[in-house]
Every structure is written in structure tokens, then in C-alpha cells.
Amino acid sequence: MIEEARIHPDPDAAVQRELGHLFGVIRALHHGRYASVYLARDVESRATVALKTIVRLRFLEPANATRFRRQAAAAARLDHPHIVSVHRHGVSPSFLWYSMDYCPGGPLSTVQPMAVIECVTAVQHIANALDYAHRSGTVHADLRPFNVLGDESGLIRVSDFGILRALGGVAALKTVQYPPGALDYIAPEQLVKDGVPGPAADQYALGVLTYEYLAGLPVFGATSAEDLVARRRTGSLPDVTAFRPDVPSPMAGAVRRALSEAPGDRFASVAEFAAALTGPTGPVVLWPAEATSDDDDAPSPVLRPRGRHWSIMGVVPALFLVAAASLWFAFSTTSRLPTGRPETGLVPAAPPEQPSIDVTRAPAAAAGRLPAPRPLPSAQVVVSSVPWAELYVDGRLVGNTPVVGLRLPPGRHRLRLVQLGFQPHEEVVNLAPGQTLKITRIVLQQETAP
Incomplete structure (x- = not known):
């Protein structure tokens, strides 16, 4: 329970005391109930990183420290442009911690609805990261808005692969209180006893994210694992088009399928789900x-959208008319040009005198050799x-x-x-x-x- 957690009244001071020899903390980026993120500078590499600390919970000790080390090492091996790279990780008396790439764009918001094309782009980036991780044998198991970040180049990147499993998985979910909606991304199969999440669980979470990116509203708004199970049993998932009539029907159907209760009813992969968002013809x-x-x-x-390109049958006549008008203007203008000497009697001015070339300063030009152009x-x-x-x-x-x-x-x-x-x-x-x-x-x- 929360009373059993080693929570410090001043987590910043605890981080400085326990990790100050490894990182110079610049400022706090986020303080949660159990985790904090800092902008820091790695003392050894001098790189600017994001340092994440997670409070060590006694009810999960000592197994969670071992699982954390194993999972953090697996996450550090993931090398993909849409995945936030993990650099260092460890365990201190009060925290589990790891450093990773700093993404100044921060988490993608699910409060304001996204434009359809913006949502498709974001989901494609996330699906790329998940598909690579799945093929590498890693499941995220805790995909949610706070783990989807924007970097300085405009790419969307996913962080915290496998951290939930390292902290005890379902045991942690059923013991810790979460803010409303934070558990909506957990797939139904993760809440059963000894449930081991697979790639289909990540697809479910991505379906929830897609729904919220479009609707700007939480799917269930559950506050605990028990509350989530009850809401799923008693309520049906509202269609996203009820909030966003502009969402194409293939996209709405793909979201519904990704949110299927049974893993076998979802798409075969997250890549297939992302491709289905645009329908059979695609963009x-x-x-x-x-x-x-x-x-x-x-x-x-x-x-x-397909079908909105200009028809060549309409373009060719237009080009013909433009060309004809240009020819008429050219010939009519040429017929009025003066011939011979100007009628004003003025003698055309002589061309300006060319400046002399300083051969001592430009030998190549004087010899007729132009300097090589800059690449x-x-x-x-x-x-x-x-x-x-x-x-x-x-x-x-x-x-x-x-x-x-x-x-x-x-x-x-x-x-x-x-x-x-x-x-x-x-x-x-x-x-x-x-x-x-x-x-x-x-x-x-x-x-x-x-």
C-alpha cells in the first residue's frame, strides 16, 4: 500500500544525495506520486539526459530490483529512431533509476482532439516503435500518453519499455492507486491472474491512445483495476464518430477492432492496425x-485523398489556351518594335568600359581559367x-x-x-x-x- 512506500518529503534532495555523483540535476521536469523525471547532465559523458527515478515499493522487494535491472538492460538494447534510448540504469537505496534521451517536446496531449491526419502520423510513429520492439522480443506493457514523447526533430518516440513488468505487472496495478483514466490502456488479458502481456496488449493500448487522440476524452476513466473491470463489463465502448463525425469509417472500424476484448479478435500486429487506419486504398x-x-x-x-488530383483532360486545354495567348502577345509585341535608329535621334550609349583585371590578384581568371565552383x-x-x-x-x-x-x-x-x-x-x-x-x-x- 501507499503507506509502505519509501516516499521522501523532498525527493529532489534524495536524488541529489543518492545520485549526485552520477548526474548533475538541472531541473525537475515532472513529479508524480511514485516517479519523477529530471533534466540532468551525465557526469561521465557530459550528455544532457532525462533522468527518471521510481520510488522503491517495499511490497515488491526484493524481486522488483532484479526484474528492473533485467528489463532496463533489455530496453537499452532497443535501437530505433522512434524509441527513446536508455543509457544507464541502476538501483539506489530509495529509487530505481535510469537515464534516457531528453525529448524537449514532452508527452503528446490527449486532452485536445487531433486532426485526423495528425493522429494517423502519430500512430504510425508509435506503431513503428512497437513493431520493432515486438520483433526484438520486447513488449511495452504500459503504453500511455506520458510514454509518448516528441523530440526536437519532430519525430514521436516511445519510452519506458517493459518498466511496468519490472515493477510487478498486475501485482503493482492492483496495489497502487492511479488517477482516473490511467489504467484505461491496460488490456483485459493483463488483469487476469498470472496474465503475461503480449504484442496484442500493446495494440490494445495503442487503440486506446488513438481513440483519445481523436475524441479528446478518456475511454473509461477508471481509477483502479477493479473499477476498470467493472466499467468494461457494464458499459459498451462509444464509437469515436459520436465525438468526431469527420473520422472516416475505416479508421473508426480499425479502432474498434484494436479495442476488442479478446486478443485474437484484434489485428495480427500493430503494423497491420496502423495500416488499417487509412482504409484499403491508403493515403x-x-x-x-x-x-x-x-x-x-x-x-x-x-x-x-485519392480522387482529388486534377484531371489531365482538364489541364491540357487550359495549357493550350495559355500557350496560344502567349504566342499572340509575343507576335503582336514584336510587330510594334522599332527598327533601325531610334526616332528620337539619340545615339545609343556606348557599352560601359570594362574594368581592368589585376593579374596579380586573380591569376586564374586572367589566364581564362575560372575558379572551381563551390560544392x-x-x-x-x-x-x-x-x-x-x-x-x-x-x-x-x-x-x-x-x-x-x-x-x-x-x-x-x-x-x-x-x-x-x-x-x-x-x-x-x-x-x-x-x-x-x-x-x-x-x-x-x-x-x-x-
């Missing part, structure tokens, strides 16, 4: 014809897809998505994403010098059976 990803920015805030590719700065490309895929650029394999910080020379490039069982996705991009282009909204479509 169309459009790149600008010309690069528009050379900074990191360049707009991402936009999604447009143009390369462009950077970020590519993410659901599910992950092999990325080919101009026919050359460069890696698996998500790919971050890919440097390409300015100009035209052909991108191709390939994944077994899915239709290849191919696009052409035109990159300007120094441009950063973020392509993070690609959903591969499954191949249809012959």
Missing part, C-alpha cells in the same frame, strides 16, 4: 515539386513507413525504415520502399541544396491474394 503522399526550405522546419509531405550543400531526408521496409534510393539499398539523417545530393531522386507481403511504394523527390525533407506518412498496402 497518397505528395512531395512538393520544388524544395521550399533549407531548415529543419520545412513542411512535411502532405496527404491528399552545393547536401540535402537531408527522413523516411518512415508502416510497416518498416527496405529503402532504395536510385536503385541502391540504403537501409530499413525509419531512416533518419540520410544525406543526398541536390536534384531528382527516386525512392522505393519494399517489404515482403506488401505492395512496393515508389516516389520521386526533388531536393534543393541544404533542404531537410521529412517523409513520415507512408503506409504500405498489403498485397491482395490472386
Whole structure:
């Protein structure tokens, strides 16, 4: 119970006393009832990190310390752009602690409803992280808004993989009081005795997040494990379109399926769930014809529904009319141009005298040799897809998505994403010098059976 927890009246002082030789705390980012997060500087590496401390609960000792070390080590092995990397971890007299990447964007809010396309992008990023972890043998088991963070590059990243299991799983859930809604993300199978969460439990939690990103409301608002079970038994899940009529029906149906009571009734994977959010045809990803920015805030590719492209039958006549008007204007203007000497009698001015060339300062130019042009700065490309895929650029394999910080020379490039069982996705991009282009909204479509 809460009385058995080693909770300090001044947790900041306890952190300084027990971890001050490892981290220099800059400021507190979050104080919860059982956990705190600090912005800190690692004394050894001098890196700026987020330091998370979790109060050691006596009713879970000593097994939780051993589980925590094992799970934190597994989380540290996860290496993915959409996962917050764990750097160091340990156990002190009062805390379980670990340091991780600092994400200045903070947690994604579920209070204000997201635009549909914004929600799809966020869920794709989260699904990429979960899919990678599942294929690596790791289940998150505690996905919720506080664990979904935004970093400085605009990517959405997931933190705290497996920490709930390290703290006792269901035992911790049934012993600790939570604020309303905090338990809504726990899958039904996690609340049964000796329930071991699998990838389907993470899909359920992602379904709850998707619902709340769209509706801006909690699904159940439960305050304890018993309350959550009772609410699920007595109440049916309201359709998200009741709060957001603009949500497409395929998306609403995908959310309902991800929130199925039985794991077998959900999608086969989180990647399949993310792909189903856009329906059978999926979105169309459009790149600008010309690069528009050379900074990191360049707009991402936009999604447009299929069927809203201009028809070529309408464009060709319009182009013909424009060309005809241009020719008429050119010929009519040429017929009025003066010939011979100007009627004013003025003599055209002589061309300006060319400045002399200082051969001592510019020997190459004086000899007719122009200096070599400065190389143009390369462009950077970020590519993410659901599910992950092999990325080919101009026919050359460069890696698996998500790919971050890919440097390409300015100009035209052909991108191709390939994944077994899915239709290849191919696009052409035109990159300007120094441009950063973020392509993070690609959903591969499954191949249809012959």
C-alpha cells in the first residue's frame, strides 16, 4: 500500500544525495506520486539526459530490483529512431533509476482532439516503435500518453519499455492507486491472474491512445483495476464518430477492432492496425515539386485523398489556351518594335568600359581559367513507413525504415520502399541544396491474394 512506500518529503534532495555523483540535476521536469523525471547532465559523458527515478515499493522487494535491472538492460538494447534510448540504469537505496534521451517536446496531449491526419502520423510513429520492439522480443506493457514523447526533430518516440513488468505487472496495478483514466490502456488479458502481456496488449493500448487522440476524452476513466473491470463489463465502448463525425469509417472500424476484448479478435500486429487506419486504398503522399526550405522546419509531405488530383483532360486545354495567348502577345509585341535608329535621334550609349583585371590578384581568371565552383550543400531526408521496409534510393539499398539523417545530393531522386507481403511504394523527390525533407506518412498496402 501507499503507506509502505519509501516516499521522501523532498525527493529532489534524495536524488541529489543518492545520485549526485552520477548526474548533475538541472531541473525537475515532472513529479508524480511514485516517479519523477529530471533534466540532468551525465557526469561521465557530459550528455544532457532525462533522468527518471521510481520510488522503491517495499511490497515488491526484493524481486522488483532484479526484474528492473533485467528489463532496463533489455530496453537499452532497443535501437530505433522512434524509441527513446536508455543509457544507464541502476538501483539506489530509495529509487530505481535510469537515464534516457531528453525529448524537449514532452508527452503528446490527449486532452485536445487531433486532426485526423495528425493522429494517423502519430500512430504510425508509435506503431513503428512497437513493431520493432515486438520483433526484438520486447513488449511495452504500459503504453500511455506520458510514454509518448516528441523530440526536437519532430519525430514521436516511445519510452519506458517493459518498466511496468519490472515493477510487478498486475501485482503493482492492483496495489497502487492511479488517477482516473490511467489504467484505461491496460488490456483485459493483463488483469487476469498470472496474465503475461503480449504484442496484442500493446495494440490494445495503442487503440486506446488513438481513440483519445481523436475524441479528446478518456475511454473509461477508471481509477483502479477493479473499477476498470467493472466499467468494461457494464458499459459498451462509444464509437469515436459520436465525438468526431469527420473520422472516416475505416479508421473508426480499425479502432474498434484494436479495442476488442479478446486478443485474437484484434489485428495480427500493430503494423497491420496502423495500416488499417487509412482504409484499403491508403493515403497518397505528395512531395512538393520544388524544395521550399533549407531548415529543419520545412513542411512535411502532405496527404491528399485519392480522387482529388486534377484531371489531365482538364489541364491540357487550359495549357493550350495559355500557350496560344502567349504566342499572340509575343507576335503582336514584336510587330510594334522599332527598327533601325531610334526616332528620337539619340545615339545609343556606348557599352560601359570594362574594368581592368589585376593579374596579380586573380591569376586564374586572367589566364581564362575560372575558379572551381563551390560544392552545393547536401540535402537531408527522413523516411518512415508502416510497416518498416527496405529503402532504395536510385536503385541502391540504403537501409530499413525509419531512416533518419540520410544525406543526398541536390536534384531528382527516386525512392522505393519494399517489404515482403506488401505492395512496393515508389516516389520521386526533388531536393534543393541544404533542404531537410521529412517523409513520415507512408503506409504500405498489403498485397491482395490472386
